[in-house]
Amino acid sequence: MTKTTQPKAARRIINTTLLTAGLALSAGAHAFTVISFGGASGDAMQEAYYSPFTEKSGVRVTAGDYNGEFARIRAMVETGNISWDVVEVESPELARGCFEGLFVPIDWERLGIKDQVIPEAVTECGVGIMVWSTVLAYDADRLPRAPESWADFWNVEEFPGMRGLRRGAKYTLEAALMADGVPADEVYDVLATAEGVDRAFAKLDELQAHIQWWEAGAQPPQWLVAGDVVMSSAYNGRIAAAQEEGRNLQITWNGSVYDLDYWTIIEGSKHVDTAYDFIRLASQAETQSVYSSRIPYGPVNPDAIALLSDKQAAQMPTHADNLVGALAMNTEFWVDHGEELEQRFNSWASR
Amino acid sequence: MTAAMATLEQSPSGKTSGLKAQLRRAERLRKIKAVALIAPLAIFLIIIFVIPIGNMLWRSIDNTELQQVMPVTAAMVQEWDGSDLPNEAVFASFAHEIRDSRSGGGLGRIGRRLNYEDPTFRTLLTNTIRHLPAEADSWTLALQEISPRWGETSTWLAIQRAAPATTDRYLLASVDLKRNDAGKIEAVEQNQRIYQSVFKRTLLIAGGVTLICLFLGFPLAYLLATLPTGTSNLLLIFVLLPFWTSLLVRTAAWIVMLQSGGLVNTGLIMSGIIDTPIQLVFNRIGVFFAMVHILLPFMVLPLYSVMKGVSPSYQRAAVSLGAHPFAAFWQVYVPQTISGIAAGTILVFIMAIGYYITPALVGGPSDQMVSYYVAYYTNTTNNWGMAAALGSLLLLATLLLYLIYHKLVNQKQLVRS
Numbered sequence: 143m144t145k146t147t148q149p150k151a152a153r154r155i156i157n158t159t160l161l162t163a164g165l166a167l168s169a170g171a172h173a174f175t176v177i178s179f180g181g182a183s184g185d186a187m188q189e190a191y192y193s194p195f196t197e198k199s200g201v202r203v204t205a206g207d208y209n210g211e212f213a214r215i216r217a218m219v220e221t222g223n224i225s226w227d228v229v230e231v232e233s234p235e236l237a238r239g240c241f242e243g244l245f246v247p248i249d250w251e252r253l254g255i256k257d258q259v260i261p262e263a264v265t266e267c268g269v270g271i272m273v274w275s276t277v278l279a280y281d282a283d284r285l286p287r288a289p290e291s292w293a294d295f296w297n298v299e300e301f302p303g304m305r306g307l308r309r310g311a312k313y314t315l316e317a318a319l320m321a322d323g324v325p326a327d328e329v330y331d332v333l334a335t336a337e338g339v340d341r342a343f344a345k346l347d348e349l350q351a352h353i354q355w356w357e358a359g360a361q362p363p364q365w366l367v368a369g370d371v372v373m374s375s376a377y378n379g380r381i382a383a384a385q386e387e388g389r390n391l392q393i394t395w396n397g398s399v400y401d402l403d404y405w406t407i408i409e410g411s412k413h414v415d416t417a418y419d420f421i422r423l424a425s426q427a428e429t430q431s432v433y434s435s436r437i438p439y440g441p442v443n444p445d446a447i448a449l450l451s452d453k454q455a456a457q458m459p460t461h462a463d464n465l466v467g468a469l470a471m472n473t474e475f476w477v478d479h480g481e482e483l484e485q486r487f488n489s490w491a492s493r
Numbered sequence: 494m495t496a497a498m499a500t501l502e503q504s505p506s507g508k509t510s511g512l513k514a515q516l517r518r519a520e521r522l523r524k525i526k527a528v529a530l531i532a533p534l535a536i537f538l539i540i541i542f543v544i545p546i547g548n549m550l551w552r553s554i555d556n557t558e559l560q561q562v563m564p565v566t567a568a569m570v571q572e573w574d575g576s577d578l579p580n581e582a583v584f585a586s587f588a589h590e591i592r593d594s595r596s597g598g599g600l601g602r603i604g605r606r607l608n609y610e611d612p613t614f615r616t617l618l619t620n621t622i623r624h625l626p627a628e629a630d631s632w633t634l635a636l637q638e639i640s641p642r643w644g645e646t647s648t649w650l651a652i653q654r655a656a657p658a659t660t661d662r663y664l665l666a667s668v669d670l671k672r673n674d675a676g677k678i679e680a681v682e683q684n685q686r687i688y689q690s691v692f693k694r695t696l697l698i699a700g701g702v703t704l705i706c707l708f709l710g711f712p713l714a715y716l717l718a719t720l721p722t723g724t725s726n727l728l729l730i731f732v733l734l735p736f737w738t739s740l741l742v743r744t745a746a747w748i749v750m751l752q753s754g755g756l757v758n759t760g761l762i763m764s765g766i767i768d769t770p771i772q773l774v775f776n777r778i779g780v781f782f783a784m785v786h787i788l789l790p791f792m793v794l795p796l797y798s799v800m801k802g803v804s805p806s807y808q809r810a811a812v813s814l815g816a817h818p819f820a821a822f823w824q825v826y827v828p829q830t831i832s833g834i835a836a837g838t839i840l841v842f843i844m845a846i847g848y849y850i851t852p853a854l855v856g857g858p859s860d861q862m863v864s865y866y867v868a869y870y871t872n873t874t875n876n877w878g879m880a881a882a883l884g885s886l887l888l889l890a891t892l893l894l895y896l897i898y899h900k901l902v903n904q905k906q907l908v909r910s
Contacts, residue, residue: 216601238601241600241601241604241615241618241619242595242600242601242604243595243600309858343684354775354857355775355857355858357853357854358854365752368752368753368754369753369754370752370753370754474616477615478608478612478613478615478616479612480874481608481609481612481874481876482612482685484869484873484874485685485687486684486685488687488858488861488866489684489685489686489687490684491857491858491859492687492690492691492694492858492859492861493859
């Protein structure tokens with residue numbers, strides 16, 4: 143008896159599973175899917191963007207996360223099996239994907255938020271989500287006065303001691319040129335010429351004996367606290383976290399290099415209209431301020447700053463005071479010239 | 494079935510042939526059994542080891558991007574003599590194929606490949622595709638109107654270099670060489686040279702770590718082998734202890750120990766030996782400290798296992814026959830441990846030559862080894878050709894050194910016997 147009932151039961155289970163899977167699949171084909179990098183940032187997005195969007199439009203957001211695997215997006219578009227609609231990408235992937243036609247070009251007229259966000263948030267295929275920055279950080283307890291620029295970073299007479307810089311050409315060459323007196327808005331024009339690159343490396347020659355190179359983002363705050371270095375380039379989020387632990391680490395925003403994460407719409411998405419509505423809502427001052435109050439990444443909508451507490455606002459890379467003398471990372475430049483300059487940097491650093 | 498029938502047919506004709514057939518059958522069965530036993534390992538090795546390494550070796554010369562995305566243009570541009578601009582047919586096929594390349598990610602592949610020839614190529618392709626007219630009487634003029642660079646032979650020479658199925662550019666680039674526009678091999682510019690020194694540095698660091706491990710490991714293994722079992726087992730646990738800790742944790746621990754506010758420097762300053770902290774980490778010293786610590790057990794264990802089997806009576810006999818104790822040790826004991834020394838050094842050297850994460854964390858920019866650049870090209874820039882070329886050269890260097898070493902050790906053993 144049992145022998146005959148068992149397969150029947152099994153078949154029933156399989157049938158039910160298939161049915162539910164089929165339902166889930168067909169539902170999946172219609173659900174609006176937003177993919178972010180997850181983690182603490184993803185939680186903040188749920189509160190700031192996804193829930194208000196569902197409340198307002200009645201469209202349920204299927205939220206997911208990934209680790210920035212570009213190959214996954216490419217495979218999706220190439221096979222035509224599009225299960226993601228709006229995806230968070232970093233700027234080099236945005237440039238590459240836009241070039242390869244993996245993302246839908248943004249119609250800025252239709253989106254209608256061009257004048258509400260910072261200019262760097264406006265690109266061909268992506269809309270800025272938030273801003274993070276590479277800054278000059280220092281331990282205020284160890285220095286006679288606050289360094290005001292990269293020129294002070296290079297001043298080993300007034301500020302003796304080692305300096306931390308990221309081991310690589312990116313951010314380092316920009317800092318060297320700014321220390322040599324190039325205004326922030328001309329840095330990439332100078333760096334695009336052979337003389338400009340020579341000039342940056344000549345400036346680095348001056349400081350080479352005093353540099354301790356970091357590899358991981360956690361190192362600069364640790365070195366600053368331990369006293370291994372007196373100043374360092376660092377990611378602003380890491381310094382904010384160290385400040386919360388009670389360390390007197392400070393940031394010089396002048397000459398900081400900021401970069402953005404972007405929303406992009408996958409080519410072939412069936413929810414382009416919903417995606418536009420979602421991105422529009424996610425770029426409002428109200429939603430952006432909720433996000434930035436949860437995590438120290440700067441809003442792309444400058445009006446959001448006013449809705450934050452003074453203490454939070456001062457930590458934002460997009461705070462009006464912090465944007466003075468700041469430089470927007472030129473992703474196109476690094477996608478094109480990165481390999482050549484990194485090789486030259488490694489050749490120089492080995493000497 | 495057929496084999497059984499064959500024996501049935503053969504049995505009346507004579508006893509000897511039946512015996513032979515039986516023997517053959519038994520032999521065949523044994524062979525099949527042996528193959529079946531070996532098969533899982535062989536399949537595993539082929540899938541996990543042979544195919545990926547073959548694939549890596551192939552990638553270091555693979556140049557099929559343009560052929561896959563622009564088959565017609567690639568074929569035509571190879572026939573072009575390179576003196577004047579290519580003819581209208583090349584321009585036309587290029588214009589059509591670049592438009593089609595945008596779907597399916599083809600544009601990304603050729604953009605990346607052509608960017609190795611000239612770092613402004615990707616921007617040129619983006620501009621071209623954006624302004625490409627639907628139809629044109631003369632594609633030669635239409636393309637030149639979009640950018641004057643399509644009227645320069647150097648642009649087309651770059652495409653020509655990307656057209657054949659294989660290329661030596663990655664292998665040349667990984668020893669600081671390149672081909673110029675005329676196709677001659679020459680050294681790259683002074684400020685781009687790096688890999689020759691990186692290879693030298695890699696061999697130097699790996700060799701240095703191996704030697705230090707041998708000098709530290711030999712006395713330790715000798716001590717372990719000669720002490721009473723109880724004490725030596727206890728000491729052996731201390732040797733094995735690091736194995737139970739993650740490599741990353743051990744590396745990070747060395748940073749904490751050696752940094753300027755760390756244990757070692759604080760201790761030295763407090764004891765009055767030095768006044769200002771000395772730089773012990775983020776340079777070559779730190780790399781040696783951490784790598785020797787991590788690799789030492791791989792030297793001690795083979796030495797210990799060989800020394801355990803060496804009878805102390807030979808050395809005693811040599812001394813009793815009037816040899817100086819050092820001579821007895823050097824001429825009688827050490828030659829008996831040569832296979833342990835060989836196994837230990839080759840193990841440590843081959844592991845050290847591929848080290849990546851330890852030098853990356855405790856070294857400075859002038860202490861990075863070949864693996865660092867392999868990781869950089871694989872993860873950061875997606876230039877798998879360069880990563881494969883550097884990896885292939887490292888593999889080749891390791892094999893060569895192993896062969897030389899093998900020969901030397903074998904000769905020594907021959908001389909002894």
